Amino acid sequence: xxxxxFGTSVYIVYPALTLGFVGVLALLVLGSIAALVLxxxxxxxxxxxxPRMRSWWVIVLLVGGALFAGxxxxxxxxxxxxxxxxxxxxxxxxxxxxxxxxxxxxYLSVFINYGLxxxxxxxxxxxxxxxxxxxxxxxxxxxxxxxxxxRTDGYLATVGIVHWGTVVCVYNIGYIxxxxxxxxAEAPAGAAGLVFFLLFITQFNDVAQYCWGKAxxxxxxxxRVSPNKTWEGAIGGWLTSAVVFYLLAPYFxxxxxxxxxxxxxxVPLTGFFGDIxxxxxxxxxxxxxxxxxxxxxxxxxxxxxxxxxxxPVYFHLLAYFAIERF
Amino acid sequence: xxxxxxxxxxxxxxRPVARLLFGLDTIGTEKLPTQGPAIVAAxxxxxxxxxxxxxxxxxxxxxxxxxxAAADHFDKGGFGSWFSRNIIGIIPIKRGGASRHExxxxxxxxxxxxxxILVVFPEGSRGEPEEMTRFKTGVxxxxxxxxxxxxxxxxxxxAGRSLPKDARLLVPFNCTAVVGDPISWSGSHHGFIxxxxxxxxxxxxxAPPLRWE
Numbered sequence: 251x252x253x254x255x256f257g258t259s260v261y262i263v264y265p266a267l268t269l270g271f272v273g274v275l276a277l278l279v280l281g282s283i284a285a286l287v288l289x290x291x292x293x294x295x296x297x298x299x300x301p302r303m304r305s306w307w308v309i310v311l312l313v314g315g316a317l318f319a320g321x322x323x324x325x326x327x328x329x330x331x332x333x334x335x336x337x338x339x340x341x342x343x344x345x346x347x348x349x350x351x352x353x354x355x356x357y358l359s360v361f362i363n364y365g366l367x368x369x370x371x372x373x374x375x376x377x378x379x380x381x382x383x384x385x386x387x388x389x390x391x392x393x394x395x396x397x398x399x400x401r402t403d404g405y406l407a408t409v410g411i412v413h414w415g416t417v418v419c420v421y422n423i424g425y426i427x428x429x430x431x432x433x434x435a436e437a438p439a440g441a442a443g444l445v446f447f448l449l450f451i452t453q454f455n456d457v458a459q460y461c462w463g464k465a466x467x468x469x470x471x472x473x474r475v476s477p478n479k480t481w482e483g484a485i486g487g488w489l490t491s492a493v494v495f496y497l498l499a500p501y502f503x504x505x506x507x508x509x510x511x512x513x514x515x516x517v518p519l520t521g522f523f524g525d526i527x528x529x530x531x532x533x534x535x536x537x538x539x540x541x542x543x544x545x546x547x548x549x550x551x552x553x554x555x556x557x558x559x560x561x562p563v564y565f566h567l568l569a570y571f572a573i574e575r576f
Numbered sequence: 577x578x579x580x581x582x583x584x585x586x587x588x589x590x591r592p593v594a595r596l597l598f599g600l601d602t603i604g605t606e607k608l609p610t611q612g613p614a615i616v617a618a619x620x621x622x623x624x625x626x627x628x629x630x631x632x633x634x635x636x637x638x639x640x641x642x643x644x645a646a647a648d649h650f651d652k653g654g655f656g657s658w659f660s661r662n663i664i665g666i667i668p669i670k671r672g673g674a675s676r677h678e679x680x681x682x683x684x685x686x687x688x689x690x691x692x693i694l695v696v697f698p699e700g701s702r703g704e705p706e707e708m709t710r711f712k713t714g715v716x717x718x719x720x721x722x723x724x725x726x727x728x729x730x731x732x733x734x735a736g737r738s739l740p741k742d743a744r745l746l747v748p749f750n751c752t753a754v755v756g757d758p759i760s761w762s763g764s765h766h767g768f769i770x771x772x773x774x775x776x777x778x779x780x781x782x783a784p785p786l787r788w789e
Contacts, residue, residue, distance in 0.1 A: 341750040344787035
């Protein structure tokens with residue numbers, strides 16, 4: 251697609267991606283106007299909206315900028331996000347005085363995990379190594395290193411916590427960055443379109459669940475884990491997201507209609523489970539937010555919750571149904 | 577010149593790095609003093625504590641911030657001494673071994689008289705990580721000397737895990753600082769430090785639970 255702007259012709263390589271990004275920016279503008287108007291109309295009720303919208307601007311510009319700049323920038327940004335998420339997790343989860351070195355090793359896994367995304371020319375196919383590195387070798391190294399350190403009380407619980415944290419915060423989130431290494435020719439809006447669509451649909455699902463829940467929510471779905479979630483909200487949001495996914499899939503993914511329907515049904519569902527899993531963990535640890543890093547939102551993990559589950563599943567389904575590279 | 581360099585180093589290097597490594601989750605920073613003379617008193621677990629406290633203040637107050645630090649540790653002469661005094665901005669204080677007639681608090685008192693903001697750790701030592709020990713009365717004697725200086729209590733959590741005493745490795749963990757309402761001179765040394773200690777212990781309730789054994 252091309253058009254004239256101030257006498258020079260502008261080429262847009264991926265109209266769907268550009269339109270999607272412009273749409274998100276339009277939503278941000280609307281939200282920011284609401285954040286200015288609503289607190290004035292109903293004082294005290296919307297105090298959180300201003301900082302929340304400002305943080306959204308930062309998130310969207312950072313992620314959008316990284317997707318625009320390419321897979322290297324995206325990998326570096328998500329490596330940083332993984333580090334911050336893992337730090338939040340290991341700060342709140344119980345660890346022992348002897349585990350400081352293990353925690354440092356866990357941070358080192360961020361470098362190796364994301365390094366594998368860069369190391370394609372170093373190994374024959376670093377994707378194969380990526381798949382097994384943290385789930386298998388991270389597991390073996392953590393278990394052996396902690397046995398070597400020698401404190402046995404609380405061993406099993408702590409080794410489980412460290413492995414859980416690295417898989418959820420580093421390995422699962424790393425899939426988002428690895429998806430950017432899809433050859434652009436394999437997707438209608440390039441690799442960036444695939445990533446954009448994942449981020450869009452998981453956030454859309456959160457919003458859709460919230461709206462359906464507010465509108466017709468009655469029956470609590472997980473009263474002890476996440477008391478505000480209802481069956482009506484979860485199912486309404488799930489089906490809405492599935493329909494939106496199915497309708498937009500031809501513009502962003504190489505999926506055939508049947509496969510798009512399957513992915514559209516599965517990904518929002520995994521997002522929901524990622525959300526309640528993080529809620530269960532926060533309840534177990536006795537906190538509401540995982541940190542105060544993002545004003546109006548809480549911590550990095552609070553924002554990532556549904557993505558930690560949705561990202562690997564979306565990646566694997568795309569790889570299975572459509573993408574030759576993986 | 578040196579002050580300008582310090583200020584920009586804090587804004588452009590120290591604070592971003594500290595945020596990356598230690599998160600710097602803060603509660604109640606609006607209660608911190610905005611002008612001297614004033615005293616900020618916190619519990620002490622790690623050298624990182626001083627860094628966190630310096631990062632809590634707006635950078636234009638940096639020239640006024642004076643951490644009171646042990647002379648036997650930070651003022652041993654040479655480059656270390658110069659760096660502690662001129663870059664960190666410490667006021668050295670003698671721990672033990674001072675003669676009866678010597679006022680170990682003289683340096684801190686002069687700073688208060690100049691209208692500076694003292695950063696003190698009433699425990700006097702880092703001690704066991706993430707455990708609060710007995711408070712010394714020095715801070716009470718400083719407020720008695722300068723009642724205009726209110727003491728703002730701060731509870732610090734997590735730095736003892738990142739860099740405990742005698743540790744060689746720094747491990748990033750998120751740290752939390754909870755600032756309480758300033759308290760004024762009450763007329764008794766022991767009464768004052770008891771009140772301060774109770775305040776800091778109460779602030780602990782607002783920090784996220786720490787599970788580290």
